[in-house]
Amino acid sequence: MLAMNNIGKVFTTDVVQTHALKDFSLKVNEGDFLAVTGTSGSGKTTFLNVAGLLETFDSGEYTLDGQDIQGLTDRQRSQLRNEKIGFIFQSFNLIPDLNLFDNVDVPLRYRGFNAAQRKERILSSLERVGLGKRLKHFPAQLSGGQQQRVAIARALAGSPRFLLADEPTGNLDTEMAKSVMALLQEINQSGTTIIMVTHDESLAQQTQRQIVVRDGRVCDSGASSTSPQADSVQRV
């Protein structure tokens, strides 16, 4: 479903070249819940950006849902991102000037759904995260946990095949983090593939599979120790 083979990504400034990803190879199957861990600067976010088509890559091969990503135009990449990928960010990234209804509506408008389709999807996804009665509220009127739920609702509204989460509980307290994690597991169980970047080892262990990124490479890969399938972490 998502296959990266020897992906390379280099950031170049006037004085230095940084190899953010080097020979990065990974395969994610449909229905996986993958945790990506690693220290700061290891390349986790770059991987997420490349996987989510937010950034291009310099070398290697990447296929998403059977489609070769290399050579796509901005419009094709945007369309693919809109249709197949949902994003959850550490700082929620809701648009502060829009109410919850309009926030969830943003990707649906880019998708070209009609008004009735959009309304149905917005209401159902906000209901799913327990905020169906707060459509007219603005992000600033919600707690951090609630804002992250809205972000999840926005990510789910377009029925994406992949959910990419960048430290989704990083700005939440323990209780809220637990409830968001429970929501992600529920979403995964309903068939959505989730790739979650996190620093939190305990969260990573709640997923089916975990990879560790170091110096732009996948250095450890295996089933998470607390997941039902877990029995070891294998070195590649």
Added chain:
Amino acid sequence: MNVFLNVGPIFRALTRHRFSAVLVVFQIGITMAIITNGLAITWDRFTHIERHTGIDEQYTFFLTSSGFTQDFNPRATIESDLRLIRATDGVIDAVQTNSFPLSDSGNWYELQTSTDKDAALIPAASYKFDEHGINTFALTLVAGENFSEQDTLWLNEADSKWPSHVLLSKATATALYGESDWQSAVGKTIYVNQNTPIVVKGIVEQLHAPWVEWQHVENSIISPARVTHNSARYVIRTKANRLDDLMQSLSATLAKENTQRVIRKIKSIQQAKNEIYAADIATVSILLVVIVVLAFVTAMGVAGLASFNINKRRQQIGIRRALGASERQILQHFMLENALLCAVGAALGVLLTLVLNIFLVSQYALTPLPIVYLPLGIFTIFAISQLAVIKPAVRAMSVSPAMATRSI
């Protein structure tokens, strides 16, 4: 995706930043009011300056011969001067006249179709010149015929006698006999100052009065006469590109020909026109500068605010990109946002334009704003505003979707 579907959320988001939105709206509204009224005044003055007087303005000049000795013979001098001028190479024709369009001096009479006291009085500027006038001024005879040499009278300055035949401008004939019947004026008797009967011999297409601001500037009457006076004014039409050299050589020749007079006030019609319209030309120039400066300042204001808003919302743009907006959709978003502000500003602008125009009309007796200027003003302000926002919007378009995952 239909870009206009986004109007709702963009408008709702704008209402969350009322202060900056209101500032832009007022700037656009005030600019539109000034630009629209300025354009209307400029065009009004421009068309006023550029309107056709009926004569060849490009290759015509005039000069005055002023006799200063006791035994100076005006009539003999005029006859001899006209013979000399008309025979000069490069001269098309010449007349001695009491006045001409753009000269700002002359007199006018009231004309009637009958002596009945209730008959309408039509004011008309009076010109006196001989049968060469039609050719000299390049007038177009549209009905009847020109004077003959025998029609021309010699009049003294104080002489109130009228010749038996006259020519009218078409506008005068129309004022006397109506839009559909102006040609019927030929052969009819009209009355000058309610008592002097004269017969209309012909009608010329157009011949303006000497005074550019006169309400009845299109009305004129031509008598076949030469006025003997120590100061005689000659109007001379030259062939193309001979104007400048003939202005110099003819004045020198005339001065040499008769030393009992001086030749003065040598000017082309174009020079006279520039002088008479100097204030209008200055007004138009100043207004154009004001319009351009104001349009530039407004464009800078709109571009500045758009740049500020875009810089402030870089991460938001990144989020939109991450959620599936293409570069083009980001461009459209900011263009539409600006267009919405401009639409509200233009609505305010229409109101302010009318208020300003009512004030200008009441205070400075300007003509009311023709309604066509409102859509023109709206189009202009939209064009200025949308052009101003293109550069910032293109910058917004280049924000990477990866901006969404960066912490600011």
